[in-house]
Each structure stands twice: as structure tokens, then as C-alpha cells.
Amino acid sequence: MIFVGRGSLLVRAVQCALSAGHRVDLVCSDAPADRAKLAQSSAPYAVVADINAHADLLATECTDGIVWSINNHMIFRAPVLDSGLRVYNIHNGLLPQHRGLPSVAVLFALLNGDDEYGATLHEVDAGIDTGRVLATQRFPIAPEARYHQVLLRGVQTCHQIFRNSLQDVADGRLLGPPQPSPHTYADTDAHAGYYGLRALRQLGTYTGHPAYARATDLGVAAPYVPEVADALAQLRGAAPPR
Numbered sequence: 001m002i003f004v005g006r007g008s009l010l011v012r013a014v015q016c017a018l019s020a021g022h023r024v025d026l027v028c029s030d031a032p033a034d035r036a037k038l039a040q041s042s043a044p045y046a047v048v049a050d051i052n053a054h055a056d057l058l059a060t061e062c063t064d065g066i067v068w069s070i071n072n073h074m075i076f077r078a079p080v081l082d083s084g085l086r087v088y089n090i091h092n093g094l095l096p097q098h099r100g101l102p103s104v105a106v107l108f109a110l111l112n113g114d115d116e117y118g119a120t121l122h123e124v125d126a127g128i129d130t131g132r133v134l135a136t137q138r139f140p141i142a143p144e145a146r147y148h149q150v151l152l153r154g155v156q157t158c159h160q161i162f163r164n165s166l167q168d169v170a171d172g173r174l175l176g177p178p179q180p181s182p183h184t185y186a187d188t189d190a191h192a193g194y195y196g197l198r199a200l201r202q203l204g205t206y207t208g209h210p211a212y213a214r215a216t217d218l219g220v221a222a223p224y225v226p227e228v229a230d231a232l233a234q235l236r237g238a239a240p241p242r
Contacts, residue, residue, distance in 0.1 A: 001170070002062050002085075003043075004051055005072035006031035009090075009155060013070045013162050014043055022170055025061045028054065030074060048074075055079035066169060069124060070162065076124050087124035088169060090162050092154040094136060095120045099129040100195035103225035106151045108195050109141065110215035111206055116140050117150050119157040121165050128194065137161040148219030200231040207235070 001022060003014050006029045015038075017024055024043040028051060029035075035045045044061075048054050051074040058067065062085060069076070069089040076087055092102035094117065098109060109117055118138035123131035137157050141150055193199075206212050222229050 001064055001066040001068060002026045002028065002058055003068045003070060004028045004074065005068075005070035006034060007071045008037075009071040009158055010034060011037045012159055013068060013090075014038060014041060016159075016163055017068075017166060018043065020166060022166070023063060025063055026058070028058075050074065052077045052079040055083050058085060059083045064170070068162075071158075075128065078126070081124070081126060088134075089122055089124050089129075089131070090158050091120040091122060091129055092151075092158050093120065093129075094118045094138065095122060095129055095133055098195065099193065100199070101197070101227070102151065102154060103228050104195040104197070104199050106147060106154065107203075107215050107228060108199060110145070110147060110150065110211050111209055113211070114141055117154055119154060119161045121161055135161060135165050137164070144214065146214045146217040146219065148217060148221040151221050151225070197227060200227065203231055204235055 001017065002025050003010060003017075005013075010027070010029060011034060014024055014027055018041055024041070027034075027038060027043045027045045028048045029045070030047065030049055032047050035047070038045060046054070046057070051058075058080060065084065065086050067080070067085050067087040069087060072089070080087065091098075093099070093105045093109075097114070098105040098117070106117070116138050118136055120133055121135040122129070122133045125131040137160060139153060139157060203216075206215075209215070216232055218225060218229060218232075
């Protein structure tokens with residue numbers, strides 16, 4: 001299997017797969033610093049800026065046809081998707097209501113009054129976070145939960161769902177559809193939207209929202225969500241903390 005992504009989630013997933021006895025054929029990341037964190041492992045490592053430019057390498061090196069996308073900022077396109085490889089993504093958020101950047105989706109989950117969040121395992125197709133959902137893991141959003149608490153628990157849940165589904169994916173078992181949520185959403189269309197950088201332009205209309213303070217309390221997560229920190233700083237008319 002091949003891993004594509006960056007950061008601690010990627011490193012932990014690779015280490016988890018190796019410790020479970022799986023062969024890791026290659027790790028591809030756009031973050032060179034991750035190489036040192038995996039220096040003690042047996043996994044080959046490649047720094048890539050565009051994963052699609054290396055589709056032939058992935059097809060050649062992958063021995064089981066499985067590609068994991070873990071905390072991955074690179075979008076898979078036709079060269080990889082048409083190669084016959086099975087690509088699985090672990091998404092920080094519930095799909096389809098939390099499509100897009102997790103850093104933005106968490107913010108709007110709080111502003112929209114969602115009462116649950118979680119992580120999703122899904123197949124990767126030509127869209128963004130639109131592939132078939134294979135498994136979900138949910139947790140409740142407490143009434144007074146703050147941005148950094150939900151985001152960080154989402155990160156933890158991403159690793160849990162990877163660990164729980166690793167063997168099923170490796171064995172080629174078709175995972176059953178996830179259990180439907182017992183929760184309902186007031187605005188289905190809004191919650192099935194895409195939360196990317198453009199959504200941050202709407203923040204100015206929420207400054208009077210009763211959940212705004214909680215939804216924008218980045219806390220310890222601030223260094224890891226610069227796009228949100230920058231947008232909030234612009235609203236305040238100040239430079240973001242670095």
C-alpha cells in the first residue's frame with residue numbers, strides 16, 4: 001500500500017500499518033519535514049508537489065493496489081484515478097455535510113448549530129469529497145464546544161477510523177454502508193455544501209452570531225489553520241499571530 005499526505009496523521013497511519021504487519025511500498029508527501037519522522041521505518045519516502053505527475057511511479061510501486069490519502073492537500077486527478085489503483089481518503093468531517101477543508105468545515109459546523117462531527121472513510125473519485133462513503137465515526141458536539149476542541153477531536157477520530165478500517169481495506173472486504181445518523185439538519189442543502197476558502201468570505205456576516213466566539217476560538221490549533229487565522233485577522237484589522 002501507498003500513503004499520500006502530510007503531518008502527524010500521515011506519520012501515525014504509516015507507523016500503524018507497519019506495526020500491523022502491512023507492507024508500505026511508498027510514502028508520498030509535499031512536506032519534506034515528515035521524512036525525518038519516518039526515518040526509523042522501512043518505508044520508502046518521496047517528496048512530491050503534484051501526486052498526479054507521479055501516477056506511473058504509484059502504479060509501479062504499489063503491490064496491493066491500495067492508496068491511502070491521509071491529511072492530504074493534493075487532489076487526485078485522472079492520471080492516478082484511471083490507473084486501476086483503489087484510492088481511499090480519511091476525511092476530517094462527516095460527508096456530505098462537511099465537505100471541503102476541515103479547518104473551515106469545523107467553523108461552519110459550529111455556526112450552523114450541528115450537534116455532531118466526526119471522520120469519514122470514502123473512496124476517492126473525480127470530485128472533491130464526493131466518493132462513496134464506506135464508514136463514518138461520529139462524536140457529539142457539546143453545547144459549549146469551541147473550535148479547537150472539535151477540530152482536534154476530529155483529528156483523533158481520523159486516526160481511529162483509519163485504524164479500525166485498515167484490515168478491512170487490506171483484505172478487500174466491501175465495507176457495508178455506514179449507519180444513518182440519528183440527527184437531522186435544519187438546512188440540508190447548506191450542510192451538503194463545500195467549505196473551502198471562499199466560504200471564509202462569509203465570516204463577516206456572522207460576527208453577531210451567538211456561536212461566533214466559540215466557532216472562532218482557534219486556541220492551540222491556530223498555527224495549523226493559517227487560512228482561518230488570516231481571515232479572522234482581516235476581520236479584526238490586525239495581522240494574524242505567527
